[in-house]
Amino acid sequence: MKRLKNIIKPNLVLLFATVIFSALLTSCKEDSKPKLLMVTEATFPPYEYHQNGKIIGIDPEIIQEIARRIGYDLVIEDMSFDSIITAVQTGKADIAASGITVTEERKQRIAFTVPYVMSEQLIIVPEKTDIRKPADLKGKRIGVQHGSTSDLYVAKHFQNPQRFANAALGVAALVSGKLDAVVLDGGPAKVHSARNPGLKLLPEALVHEEYAFVLNKKDKELLTKINGALTAMKEEGLVDEIIRKYEAEMKRQEQEKKKEKQSFLNALGDSIEINFIRDKRYMFLVRGFLITLQISFFAVIMGIIIGFGVAIIRSTADQTGKLKFANTLCKIYLTVIRGTPVVVQLLIIYFVIFGSVDVDKVLVAIIAFGINSGAYVAEIIRSGIMSIDKGQLEAGRSLGLSYPQTMFYIILPQAFKNVLPALGNEFIVLLKETSVSGYIALQDLTKGGDIIRSQTYDAFLPLIAVALIYLAVVMLFTHLLGILEGKLKKNE
Ligand code: ARG
DSSP states (O other): HHHHHHHHHHHHHHHHHHHHHHHHHHHOOOOSOOOEEEEOOOOEEETEEEEEEEESSSHHHHHHHHHHHOOOOEEEOOHHHHHHHHHTTTOSSSSOSSBOOOOOOTTTTTOOOOOEEEEEEEEEEEESSOOOSSSGHHHHHHHEEEEEEHHHHHHHOOOOOOSSSSSSHHHHHHHHSSSSSSEEEHHHHHHHHSSHHHHHHHHSSSSEEEEEEEOTOOOHHHHHHHHHHHHHHHHHHHHHHHOOOOHHHHHHHHHHHHHHHHHHHHHHHHHHHIIIGGTTEEEEHHHHHHHHHHHHHHHHHHHHHHHHHHHHHHHHHHHHOOHHHHHHHHHOOOOHHSSSOOOHHHHHHIIIIITTTTOOHHHHHHHHHHHHHHHHHHHHHHHHHHSSSSSHHHHHHTTTTTTTHHIIIIIHHHHHHHHHHHHHHHHHHHHHHHGGGGGGTOOOOHHHHHHHHHHHHHOOHHHHHHHHHHHHHHHHHHHHHHHHHHHHHTTT
16 A cells, blocks of 8 residues: 555646646736636637737627726637627626627627627639529538527528638638538638638628627626727727728738748648647647646546445445435436536536626536546446455444444455556546537637637648547557556555
8 A cells, every 4th residue: 555655646646737827927916906708719810819828809809908998807718609699688797799790689698789880791602613693502511600690690591501610610621621611700711711711701691690799688787888898999089090901901811821831841840830829829729738637637636536326325334234314315416427428527617507696617627527537436446346255244343343444444455456457547538538618618628729719720630639638648548548457456
């Protein structure tokens, strides 16, 4: 047992150090002004996009100025577009600024500010195409961003579109020939089509729209303040100025890209430069990796604690007939958790259970994955306990040990050793399952790769890099587990 401790201890210290370090990295300074939490989906240039590790664009800049004028400190969070309105509606965020179109249906659930810009839905097609006007979209493979007005429009007037988490992924699918057209808001449609040489825009708009910011219906006072500031900014011409500034910036980036195309020939080197080095994009992977580690590490610990607890209750109930009520609760827990997908559990914990309280999302993920893993660990440990010969329990008892003593000193250590490979398996699964954290807008490793993908339209390198990092962690873990198993065997 001492040896076991010696192996585990240094590794634990190392992991704790990583975790604390990454917590420091992600935490931000405290300030006295109230916080204004803005949510957005930042693959929507020029309205919102990532650059040099920051979310910038027309929306962040307008909201930043509004926050300054009404005395708030702005915090920006990136999440999937289809979660944005829910986040405001459930009080998770104060304001949504994400090129959001005003629609009657949305007005029933949330409040809009005064509009700040006109927009339209445009159609992006390949250079060579038989789609010339909107009506030609009938029967074609059309890509849209999930939950956007493009999505609603195409579904209503044409056919079911192919829904992508963000517009850039749809554009990437169009580039690689998996779609015939992408329907997208004018601003980003111009940027995305200009950045991809094989694509063009149809001149005719599908429909005209108006953007506004979104607030919770309950926040009447805040809405009045924001409307006041926004109206003033519009009158001063500041809103138009910000819009022109970013449109000019898009043009500049386009020119830069064109120049590069001529001077670079080395495809892979170029690709590495664009996907990882430029704008410090590798930081999406580094930060994502730290979040993935943080979530997995604490979820594993939580899973083990829950798992052991449940397994002991279940076996005790089986063997002694005691703890009936606790046993029933455990059975319900196992059924519910193992009977539903972890993504759904994560979303329920985030949006329903912690719906109206402000909790750290990493913590939410740890709780969700911890509770989930606990169920599987419980059954693994229980099978370990059952694998120990009944005679051992009797022997322990006849030596004068109590039932708990026999359990802790005789049964559990052997059970643990027997199920070590199965436990290792469970932790590997857990690590990889955390890749759905992006659903609650956590920027874990997978999401980090997605953000790069949405900026570079390159599926290959970002996905391969993400896969290699997971693989490396799993291999390292398997190796450590092997050492642990060996040491345990020697101790026999
Ligand atoms: N205007 C469209 C809508 O309201 C799409 C907005 C998408 N915005 C974004 N940041 N991804 O549905």
